[in-house]
Amino acid sequence: MQSGAILVTGGAGYIGSHVVRQLLQRGEQVVVLDNLSTGFAEAVQGAELVVGDTGDAALVDRLLTEHAIESVLHFAAHTVVPESVENPLKYYGNNTCHTRSLLSCCQHHGVKHFIFSSTAAVYGIPDSPYCTEDTPTDPINAYGASKLMSEMMLRDLSRACDLRHVALRYFNVAGTSPDGDIGQSTPRATLLIKVACEVAAGRRERMYVFGTDYPTPDGTGVRDYIHVEDLADAHLKALDYLRGGGESVTLNCGYGHGYSVREVIDAVERVAGHPITVEATDRRPGDPPTLIARSDRAREVLGWTPRYDDLDFIVKTSLEWEKKLAAGKAYGV
Ligand SMILES: NC(=O)c1ccc[n+]([C@@H]2O[C@H](COP(=O)([O-])OP(=O)(O)OC[C@H]3O[C@@H](n4cnc5c(N)ncnc54)[C@H](O)[C@@H]3O)[C@@H](O)[C@H]2O)c1
Numbered sequence: 359m360q361s362g363a364i365l366v367t368g369g370a371g372y373i374g375s376h377v378v379r380q381l382l383q384r385g386e387q388v389v390v391l392d393n394l395s396t397g398f399a400e401a402v403q404g405a406e407l408v409v410g411d412t413g414d415a416a417l418v419d420r421l422l423t424e425h426a427i428e429s430v431l432h433f434a435a436h437t438v439v440p441e442s443v444e445n446p447l448k449y450y451g452n453n454t455c456h457t458r459s460l461l462s463c464c465q466h467h468g469v470k471h472f473i474f475s476s477t478a479a480v481y482g483i484p485d486s487p488y489c490t491e492d493t494p495t496d497p498i499n500a501y502g503a504s505k506l507m508s509e510m511m512l513r514d515l516s517r518a519c520d521l522r523h524v525a526l527r528y529f530n531v532a533g534t535s536p537d538g539d540i541g542q543s544t545p546r547a548t549l550l551i552k553v554a555c556e557v558a559a560g561r562r563e564r565m566y567v568f569g570t571d572y573p574t575p576d577g578t579g580v581r582d583y584i585h586v587e588d589l590a591d592a593h594l595k596a597l598d599y600l601r602g603g604g605e606s607v608t609l610n611c612g613y614g615h616g617y618s619v620r621e622v623i624d625a626v627e628r629v630a631g632h633p634i635t636v637e638a639t640d641r642r643p644g645d646p647p648t649l650i651a652r653s654d655r656a657r658e659v660l661g662w663t664p665r666y667d668d669l670d671f672i673v674k675t676s677l678e679w680e681k682k683l684a685a686g687k688a689y690g691v
Pocket residue numbers: 367368369370371372373374391392393394395396397398410411412413432433434435436437452456475476477478527528529530531532544549
């Protein structure tokens with residue numbers, strides 16, 4: 359299905375670049391707006407890349423006009439949770455204020471469809487390990503709060519004008535494109551699978567398990583890890599849904615089951631074929647014991663069927679990317 363050009367903010371980043379590639383593969387016309395603060399031009403070869411900021415309203419206005427944009431996919435954000443605790447205004451500035459500016463431009467230009475990268479961090483520390491979209495939102499860090507505020511703006515704007523949106527609440531995104539052309543090179547990444555694969559590829563000496571006394575089967579934190587290509591597919595399905603007249607909706611994106619930190623490390627060692635250096639340390643502040651998506655709504659509403667629900671496959675693709683980085687054969691640091 360094709361109609362109208364698509365603006366992808368943050369398209370040169372980890373998740374955005376996987377979505378851009380799927381869009382291009384099905385013949386969509388894509389314009390990427392990215393300031394390359396954590397993204398890479400090499401990640402969007404084949405797409406039109408405009409290096410600039412989502413907060414630059416004059417630039418966004420020009421792009422929306424010149425490319426007759428009717429759909430926006432908004433990935434651009436700062437994403438490092440601990441940094442958001444130390445420097446909250448950086449997060450409210452980029453993730454909330456710039457989203458407000460972008461939405462204002464979208465309203466002015468009559469953009470019809472908006473797909474927003476939200477996060478399971480909006481749930482904070484939920485009472486139940488399983489989150490539906492109706493689980494109360496109560497973020498415990500500025501990153502989650504900055505995203506929830508954007509969700510609220512979108513909800514209210516969608517009620518006030520013709521723009522319709524899908525807010526996708528990603529759980530723990532991991533893995534890279536199986537062909538190894540693009541991957542996760544986000545600087546200062548703190549995410550478990552990336553960190554563990556950095557150790558396995560010799561790019562980092564050791565890693566730490568943050569807490570071994572959680573009320574989980576092996577005492578370590580449990581998360582719902584979703585392969586980035588399945589997540590990317592959910593975006594294409596969300597676009598089709600909006601183009602088909604679908605109402606605004608918020609959807610969890612996860613597989614519906616979790617793995618502990620220990621299980622993830624076991625998988626990394628199994629796939630790598632050798633042990634990695636791991637030390638146990640204290641809990642990381644603000645980490646819930648368990649966070650698992652109920653994602654039935656995404657499956658029903660979008661007709662989304664994940665293809666890569668396999669921890670070893672997720673780890674394998676991540677590890678291959680880290681090995682390419684270690685060999686100086688991939689973009690990034
Ligand atoms: N990685 C995860 O596990 C995860 C989980 C939940 C939600 N998300 C969300 O998904 C989105 C993408 O995350 P990612 O992991 O790909 O991170 P990333 O850092 O790789 O991508 C973000 C991209 O946005 C760009 N960018 C940032 N601010 C910008 C601005 N003001 N103007 C233009 N470009 C800007 C960066 O250069 C980068 O290319 C983010 O909105 C993030 O909050 C990610």
